[in-house]
Structures are given as C-alpha cells and as structure tokens.
Amino acid sequence: MRSIFAALVIALLAQPALAQERSADLHQTLAELAYVLGESHALRQACSGGGDQHWRNRMIRMVDAEQPDAVLDRQIKEGFNAGFIARRSEFPRCAPGVRRAQAAVAAHGRDLSTRLARAKVAVAEPQAPTDMAEPARPR
Template sequence: MRTALLALTLLAASAGFAQAQERTPSQRQTIIDIAYVLGESHALRQACEGAYDQYWRDRMIRLTDTEQPDPALDRRMKEAFNSGFALRRAEHPECTRASRIAEAAAARRGQGLAARLSDVTYRLDPREAAAQRAAEEAEAEADLPLRR
C-alpha cells in the first residue's frame, strides 16, 4: 500500500510540477532527492522481488519524461538514482526484515519529498519556506535508519 501511495504521490507531484518552466534551486534539489529515493526503492524492491523487477526504475523514467529536465538536471537525477541504488544494494543484497524496514523508510521519505513539490511552501516567503522545509527534513531524517 505504501509503495502504491508513494507512486501515486510522486506521479501527481511531478505532473503538476512539470508545468513550471523555471525551477528554484530548492525545487531542483527536491527532484534530485526524489530520484535518489527512487534508486533506493529500486534496489530494496529488487532484493525481495528479483533482479527483473523494474517497478521503481520505470517510475524514474516516467519522472524524467514528465519533468523533461535540462541536461545538467537530467545528469544529476540519474547520478542520484544510481547512487541511491548502489548504496541500498550494498546494504541489503538479500530480502530480509531489515530491507523491508528500509523500503518503508524510503517510501516515507519519498512521500514527504513529493508532497513538498506539490505543496504551496514554494509560494511562501523564502524564509518561511526554508524554515518549514528544515522542519520537514528533520522529521524525515528522524524516521530513517542510521547509515554506517
């Protein structure tokens, strides 16, 4: 259920977000962060579903198709996806309870990032928006397992 909700949230956020021509640095970073989470999710799902599962990779392709990023953002998105994938593949090569917990944590983080893209916080005063994003990031980080 969480993965379905995350997929819907990511697609809804990216579809509405793609309308904007100019992106703020914060918005661009959020897109990169989403790509990273998609990479993590891809590795974690493959650990349990098998190497042929392409569910989250397909979502990444949809994100880049919808977003139509400039070459620099496209490169950074792909690097982020690959980094997230490599990290989680190394940490969780097999399907275990820990990999399922990590997958749920990635889903929560992705939901928060997608909500940020579709939220009105980008229309707030920059100081208000920064404070709100910092609070959201602190909350999201508290939910993530510690990395070695």
C-alpha cells in the same frame, strides 16, 4: 504505504515543470526524490529479483514528465544510481531489514513528493501583484 508514495509521485508527474520555473531548492528536491527512487528500486529488487523494474520505470516517467535540462538530467540520474548502489550494497538480497528500510524510504519519498507538489502548485497559481493600484472610485 508504497501505494500512497506512488500516488504522490504520479500526481507530481502530471504537471511538467519548465526549466526556468525551477528554483535551486526544487532542483535539489528532484535529485533527492531520484535518490529515493533508486533506493526503492534496489530494495524491491532485493526481494523481487532483478527483473522487477517498478521503481526504475517510475524514474523514467519522472524524467519524461520533468523534461530536465542537461544539468538537472545528470543530477537526477546520478541521484537514482547513487540511491540504488547505496541500498544494493546494504541489502544485496532479501532480509528482514528490507521491509523496514522500504517503509523508511517510502516515508521520505512521500515527504519529498508533498514538498514538490506544493512547490508546483505555488508556481502554477497566479501571484497577485505586489503594487496594487487604488481601485477607481465611482463618479
């Protein structure tokens, strides 16, 4: 399940977005994904130890790929830290509930990644003009 989530995040990061192309919804979704990555980081470290940087590295790659402006950069980093703190306080060490929490967080991350991928595809696809001129008639 984590591999699907990771694959979606990586696919999302393959196309950097320009700041002017981001809607308020896209900003919010990126901040939510950062929160999920922070949660994932805390949950993984609970069982793997503090040296495990898997999800933190994914976060760094997301920031590098997105090239956010200062405001979005702050929102993304605050989201990651808030997600990390929330799950670290809930699961300071490995416990049976960690695996269930990881599955729930992965499902949420997958949904967010899918939403972001769809938004990026919509931005990348050329839009047909709304005022189409009538086609020229043959003479």
